[in-house]
Amino acid sequence: MKVALIVQRYGTEILGGSEYHCRLVAERLAARHEVEVLSTCARDYITWANEYPEGTDRVRGVTVRRFANDRTRDIESFNAYSDWIFSHAHTAEDEQEWLRQQGPWCPALIEHLEERHASYDALVFFTYLYAPTVLGLRVDPARSVLVPTAHDEPAIRLDLYRDVFRLPRAVAFNTGVERAFLRSRFDFEAGAQEVAGCGVDLPPFLEAPDDPGEAPAAGDDESLSAPLSAGAAFRRRHRLMTPFALYGGRIDPGKGCEELIEYFGAYAAARGDAMLALMGVKLMPIPPEPYIRFAGMLPEAERLEALEAATVVVVPSPHESLSLLALEAFACGTPVLANARSDVLTDHCQRSNAGLYYADQDEFVECLRVLVDNAEVRRTMGRNGRDYVRKNYAWDVVLDKYERLIAAVGGRTTGAGPRSKGRAASRGRGASRARRPPGSRRR
Numbered sequence: 001m002k003v004a005l006i007v008q009r010y011g012t013e014i015l016g017g018s019e020y021h022c023r024l025v026a027e028r029l030a031a032r033h034e035v036e037v038l039s040t041c042a043r044d045y046i047t048w049a050n051e052y053p054e055g056t057d058r059v060r061g062v063t064v065r066r067f068a069n070d071r072t073r074d075i076e077s078f079n080a081y082s083d084w085i086f087s088h089a090h091t092a093e094d095e096q097e098w099l100r101q102q103g104p105w106c107p108a109l110i111e112h113l114e115e116r117h118a119s120y121d122a123l124v125f126f127t128y129l130y131a132p133t134v135l136g137l138r139v140d141p142a143r144s145v146l147v148p149t150a151h152d153e154p155a156i157r158l159d160l161y162r163d164v165f166r167l168p169r170a171v172a173f174n175t176g177v178e179r180a181f182l183r184s185r186f187d188f189e190a191g192a193q194e195v196a197g198c199g200v201d202l203p204p205f206l207e208a209p210d211d212p213g214e215a216p217a218a219g220d221d222e223s224l225s226a227p228l229s230a231g232a233a234f235r236r237r238h239r240l241m242t243p244f245a246l247y248g249g250r251i252d253p254g255k256g257c258e259e260l261i262e263y264f265g266a267y268a269a270a271r272g273d274a275m276l277a278l279m280g281v282k283l284m285p286i287p288p289e290p291y292i293r294f295a296g297m298l299p300e301a302e303r304l305e306a307l308e309a310a311t312v313v314v315v316p317s318p319h320e321s322l323s324l325l326a327l328e329a330f331a332c333g334t335p336v337l338a339n340a341r342s343d344v345l346t347d348h349c350q351r352s353n354a355g356l357y358y359a360d361q362d363e364f365v366e367c368l369r370v371l372v373d374n375a376e377v378r379r380t381m382g383r384n385g386r387d388y389v390r391k392n393y394a395w396d397v398v399l400d401k402y403e404r405l406i407a408a409v410g411g412r413t414t415g416a417g418p419r420s421k422g423r424a425a426s427r428g429r430g431a432s433r434a435r436r437p438p439g440s441r442r443r
Contacts, residue, residue, distance in 0.1 A: 001121035001410050002034045006113075008104050008130045010039040010064055011052065015280065015297075016249040018127035018149040020324065021198050025124075025147075026062045028199065028399055033406075036120075037064045038112065040104045040132070046283075047072045048104040067108040071100075078102060086154040095160040099131050106132060113139045121410040124172075124402075128164050129155060141167040145405050146190075149174060150182055151319040151344070162186060170405040172196040174322035177344045192408035199395030200327045202386060203304045231309030231332075234302065238295065243372045244275040245337070246310035248303065248325055249317075252283040256316030256339055261287065263364040264314075270365060274372055276314075279306055307332040311378070312371045320344045327393055330354050330385030335378050337367055354385030 007022040014020060022037070029035050037059075041050035050068045057064045078101045084090075085098050109132055117123065117140040125133040128148040137144055146168040150156060165171075165186035173179040173195045182188075235241065245264065251257050257278075264276045268291045278286065279295040286294055298306060307313060313329035318341035320326075326336050326348050336355030338345035340363075349355035356371065358364040371378060391397075 001406060002036070002119065003029060003122045003124060003406060004036050004038050004120045005029075005124045005126065006038045006109075006132055006136050007126040008040060008132055009042050009045060010037050010059070010066070011043060012059060013043065013297075015303075016324065018147070021147070021149065021322070022126040023060075023062075024198055024324075025398075025402065027060055028395055029402065030062050032399070032403070035062055037062055038109055038132075039064060039066050040106045040109060041066045041068045042104050046075050065112070067106050067112065069104045069106045070108075071103065071105045073101065073103045082154070085158070092159065095158050098158070099134060099160060102130065104130060104132065110135050110139070117143065122406045123409075124406075125168070128161060134160065134164055137164060137167045142169050143409050144168040145170040145172060145192075145409055147172045147174075147196075148178065148182060149321045150178060151321050151342075152181060153319060156185070169409045170194075172402065172405055174198070175344050175347065177347045178321045181343075192405050194401040194405055196398055196401040196405070197322055197393055198324060198327070199398040200324070200331045200389050200393045201395065202331050202389065203308065231305060234305040234309040238277075238293070240275060240277065240293065240309070242273060242275055243311040244277050244293070244309075245312050245314050245368065246277045246279065246306055246334075247314050247316065248279045248306070250283055251278050251280050251286065254317075254319075256318055257284060260314060260316040261289075261292070263358075263361045264291070264368075265289065266361050267365045267368050271369065271372075274311065274368070277306070277310070279303065304328070304332060307334055310334050312337050312368065315339065315342075315345055317345075318342050323348065326355070327389060331389045331393075333382030333386055335371055335381035335385065337364070337371060348388075352384055352388035354381045354388055 005022055005026050007019055009019045010023060026035055026037050041052045041054055042048040043051040048069050049072050052066050054066055054068045057066065081098060081101055085094060113136050120143065122145060123140060123143050124145045124147065125136055126147045126149065127133060128146065128150050137146065148171065165182060166189050168190055170192035171188065171190045174197050176195050179195055247257065247260060249255060275291050275293055277293045277295055279298050281297060282294065286292060295306065307329050313325065313334050313336050315323055315326045315336055315338045318339050320342045321344060323345055326338060326345060329336050330352060336349065338349055338355055338357040340346055340357040340359040346357050349357050356367040358367050
């Protein structure tokens, strides 16, 4: 089948979030189907500036078609508008203006869908939030699969998202927690629904069956005197000879990183026996503390080495629909310390028995102390985490679910019929503009 995956940004430099999720799925599906990714030219989600060249590219064996955005985002103006719309009565047109300001605003991508949707057997939209999904789902709902990657946040309460969850014929939820949350808020008409998640590979250096009597716990100092494992090599390369907690992803207040640094500072003041390593894109200032090490963006192989080397991986985000960071830590045999405000993360920890979670600073400090001080606890959690990934997030398990969803929408019939009522009202450059609802007013 010919399958299009639609996502707001796409590239090997983009790690974490729905974009990384989309790339992992696209690369695996490309072995079974003719896959195209439809995306914008943006690399940065703050401004949506066009940085990638417009046109067709090949990225790790996947065809990518990028379309230029019509506007960039003024983040301060958008944040002010968001504060207003989330706290005041407003019209449907106000919400459409919010969607335009949020971006990415890419009419050319929607035009491509309108002109070429019948050439694809399935359209798979990643993340509910942005305009390419909101507007793209209207083009051919009967051929569409939605991967919501949703969590409880102010934006999801806007009325414009009711159609986003009503229109597609198929939905791929990330977790049972996400599915329960969305079903409590929206009416789904999708006949095909799966809790699919995303596949996670066990790193090559951990693919052998676990032997409780052999491998040291994740991050154990004993590994430094043994033949060098990938994790031990990483520790020596970065001079991390003490226990260390690792965070990977966008280093951003919205991901809980300010709170993480504050809480770790309390741990360091009380104990002084561990370091905090941060890997990923820096989107906020990092204080020049001696116990913080900024590793920056790492190649994929070294990133996995870091996850195995860490004593514990901290997942501080209060908002997650899946958390590939947690799953990759489990796959590497490293226990997780997670933010208890995320129901998805607490569910992962409870079902896997491979992590702890904290609700405040005192709990963070105590949980980190327990994990740092107890090698046997880490070893047991490491085995539990790898088993959890094998059973629930192995790629063959995940891809079988995507195959069922694609088969449910597959075919080259047009989107005409009752389910196509949400299709964009007009063709051409202005096709991505939603019609003004009766009775709405201009601002």
